[in-house]
Every structure is written in C-alpha cells, then in structure tokens.
Amino acid sequence: MKPTPHTSEKKSLKDRLSAIVLCGPMTAWSLLFIVVPIVILAVMSFMTKGALGVIVPKFTLANYKALGDKVYLNVIVQSLIIAGWTTGLTILLGYPFATAMARMRARTSGVMMVLLMIPMWVSGLVIIYSFVILLNHSGIINTFLMHIGLIKSPKSMLYTNFSVICGMLYMFLPFAVLPMYSSIEKLDHNLVEASQDLGASPVRTFFKVTLPLTSPGIFAAVILTFIPCVGYYMVTDMLGGGTSMLIGNLIDRQFTIARNWPFGAALSMVLAIVIFAMVGIYTKLGGNLDDLG
C-alpha cells in the first residue's frame, strides 16, 4: 500500500521532530561552545588592540602580518618540533604495546586497556604534579636510590629533557595506543602467514604486510597525538622548567601579560588552521574520521 501524501507528510514531520529532539541539544551545545567561540576568535583576530588591552573594532591585518616575524615563526617551529618528537616517540613505544595487547587473551587485554585509560581519567595537572613529586631532588625516586645506596647525592631529573619526555609520553600514550590497537586487532593474520609461507623474513613481513595494513591506525594515532601536543605547554613548563616558549605559552601571554587579545586570537586561529589542515590531509588520504573518535 502506497502511503498517502498526508501520512508521508506526518511521518516526515515526526522524523524531523525526533531528529530535533535527539540532535538539538548537542547541536546547540556545539554551536554555542565550539562554533561561536571560534567565530569570536576569528572576528577578534582582525581587530585592533587599543590602550590597556581594550579591543577596538577597527579592521586590520596587522595581527596576521606580525606572525611573519622571525621571533614568532621560531616559536611556532619549536612547538611543531616538540610535538613531532613526542608523536614519534609515542608511536614507537605505543605500537609494540598495541601489538602485544592485540595478541593477549581478551581478559588480559581488557585489564591492560583499563590500565592504559587510567591517565585519561585523572586531571593532567595532577599527573604533572605527581611527576614533580617523583622526580625532584627530595622526591621519591632520589630518596629511594639514596636509601639503597645506589647514589650518594640526589640526581637532577626534574627540569630536564628526560622529565619532559616522561611526562609527554605518559600524557599522550593512550591517544596513540588506542587507534593502533584497533587497527592491529583487525589485521587479517592469514596475510601475515601467507607472506611467511612465501619465504619473507619476519622483518620483511612486518614492513611489507603488517605495517601497511595497520597504517590507518598509525596515522590516526599521529593525528590524535600531534594535535593536542602542538598547543600543550604544561608539561614543558612544569617538568621542563619553562625555559623555552611554545605557541601555547605565547597565546597565553597575549591574553594575560601582553594584553594583546587580537594578536592572541590570530595565533589561536593559526593553531586551529594547522589542526584543520592535518585533519583535512588525514581524510584526503583515506582516513576515517570515526577512528579519531
């Protein structure tokens, strides 16, 4: 029986209503707290800084022109380098971990998954402070090592590259492991066996079969780690001693000490554009946005 125009109209109205009820709150939330703030930033980035930090609604491109200054380019490049290193290290460490997890029995891998997720349940600030407590001169590690007689005086562990790497790895490892785990788990082991049957060594099999087949997971892991890393400066500040400036610090300073909100907005827009560009490249290369959560 064909639906009458009246019933189909009624159904479509019902569908629309349920769509509004189901998606409305989330859409409104996203509009209000994601889209509108980004638009505010975008608008502000073309405005002029007035006396004492007041924003003057006068159009200018000066904030974007200033970004070409070597000083700011250095800061942006430095942030990208640190994010690159962190991403590389988390992938190198996370891939074998994800492989091991994928090969474990379901129950064991479940436990490992919970352990992996724990850092994500705790505030980043608490994690960083716990590293300070662990690594400082009178901290737990130094006290223990001195107690067992392994060292005579405390070793400098805090405010070093070592402490920054530890902190960054701890914060971002779960973001890298989860997509790689999902990719490795789906890997068709018949293909690995076929490669070995055809005489390929384990190393060749890994590079020619396993790695290409799990590359979507790796790429998702790169995106998920690199993006938050670029703007994240708490670890380098609190565990690295804040002796270098990253784009996150720079943005923070513009909104506080320098009182130049339009320039801070322009920097934030650049950061947002880098992120959107990365996600764009990811999808262009066939990446699935669902894998990014």
Place this chain on the structure above:
Amino acid sequence: MILKRNLARAAAILTAVALALMCLSGCGQSKKSNKELNIIVWDGTWSEEMFQDFEKETGITVNISYVDNTDTLMSKLIQGNADYDLIDLEGAYVKPFVQHDLLAKIDQSKITNTKYIVDDYKKTGPIGDKNLEYTVPDMAPSYTSVIVNKKTCPIKITRFSDLANPKLKDQLAMVNATNSLYGAALQDLGYSAASTDESQIAEANALLKKIKKNVKAFVGESAVSQLESGECSVAFCWDYPTLCGDSDTNWDKFEEIPLKGGNEYCMQYWAVPKASTHKKEAQQLINFILRPKELAKCYKEYYAVPLEKKSAIAKYLPKNYYKNPSIKSSQRLLHNSWNVSVDEKQIALMDSYYTKLMGEK
C-alpha cells in the same frame, strides 16, 4: 550556488552572534540591596572570619569575588560591566585606574584606623596617587628579590647581574614576570626600571640572555618548592615571606639579598570604584579591616609582614611572629627599592623582547 549562499548566510549569522556575545559579555550583574557590599580581593590573603565578623557587627553582607587579572577587572570597570564597591588593587595599576577616572576619592577622615599603619608605608602613596587620595594601603610591601640557600649557593651575590655567573649553572629558579625581570636588569645596568628606551631594554635583554643560561626553571607564581626541595640554590622571586612563613627551619637556611640596583616592591591598596553605590559602607569596611585585632586574623591564617605598627598589632599575633626574619628583611629592603606603574609602550616592548629571549635556544 545554494550551498554557497547558505554558507554565507550562516557565516553572517554566526558573526553577528559572535559580535553580540562580545558586546554582552560581562553584562547582567545582579542588583543588590543597601545592606550588601560587593568586593573583589586577591585569594589567599584575607580571612573569611574577618568578613563574617564585619557582617555580624554591621548587618552588611559582604559578597567576595577573587581577582584573577587586574587588566580584566579594569576593562570591566571601563565598560561599566562590574558593580564592585571595594577593590584590592595592585599599586602598579593605581595610575591607569585614576587616569581612567575609575576611582572615587576616599574620605580619609572616616578611615581613622590608618593611624596603626607603619609610617613608612603611608609616607607616599602609589604612582598616580602620591597623596593617598584614592587609596589606602592594605598590605606591607612585598619584594622581588634574590633568595639564596646559604649552604649550597656557590657564590656571593650582591647584584642582579651576579646571577649570570656560570657557577650558578642549573641552580637558578626565576619568576617569568616581564616587568620584574627587565626592571631588575635595567636597574642593575644603571637605567630606570620604567625605561621605554628600546636600546636600554635591548641591553637588559642581553643581560637576561646570559642569566637564562643558568636558569633551571622559570616559575609563574612561586619558587618555594624549587628552593625547599633543593632543586635550586638561588631564586629570583617574591617568596621570602612565604618561605619563612612555611617553616621556621627555613629561617636559617635561606637569606634574602638586597640588590645593589634596588629591589622591586609591590604594595596592595584598597580603592573604591567611582561607580560604587555604597561608598560609605566600603569605607566602613576598610576601617574595620584596619583594626589590628581584625588584621591579625588574616596574618594568623596567611603569614605576611604586618602592615601595622608592632605596638598596635603584636599583642594579637603569636609570640614568635616578630622573630620571623622576613619582617627585618622587609624593613632593610624598603629604603633601596623601586617600583613602576603599568605602561602600555613598555609592556609591548618588553614582551616582544621576552618572546625573543624565550624563543631562542
């Protein structure tokens, strides 16, 4: 085409919404009754018990907000988006607040308890209000100084430039406040901390570049943990009173160094915004807080060098309070200290040099 038109329409709507929200942000202050005072103070300084006592005595409710940024507070007051009756203002900001006509004159005859304030602290007011017409001191000065661990610091420090000595490599913790860093460097070089001469600021930057090689950690607020844990043996910060207030074992362990170029001092002041509708009650509260018995409640909760004369306040404080070396040190630093008022041109210059300084390896 339709998609393009819709996108353009959506962008226009969003821009309009954004502009409207920007204009409206901060609006919507609630109306208050005659028996209410809205005050804004710095966190970790004032005893809530003291405000409760004021409420009991006068029947006036005190609504407390906390300052997170004086610039934001100033912007709100300029735009008329805040209805505070009393503010706890940094001395460096008094001049722009007065220039923007944001403060009301205080009837000093109503604040009789200023008689208890140490004479040196009320001899001259902050920059912009030398005669204390708009402000009343609310805290003794705090100093940005060099603090050394007497046992572990490898050199004798007498001036800011000594911090560039290579023997201090990885021994130094420093605040990252631009005006304190560049101000100290300028003073050390024989210039004024208020200088806006770019060549002088560039020289100061060169000195800071040398010092930076020794810095183990830049800190935003406090260097206490770096000193107490032994991570650093020297710090350039404003923490000596906190360090001494933390534990009396720190009294002999650390020393605050008077610098040859002088130490930066910072004082806080009570001020009544011009837009306040309860100026009389605000002045009543200032006078109440200045009662030695009431102020002592704050010091018992949050250690600080007393604003008031020992003869007036000592009886309300613990017996060994005046044994704390930070009190003596504060008196010693007072006569060779400097401070500057916030200045747009200087902030912009210093910040661009600071970014360069921190952006370089």
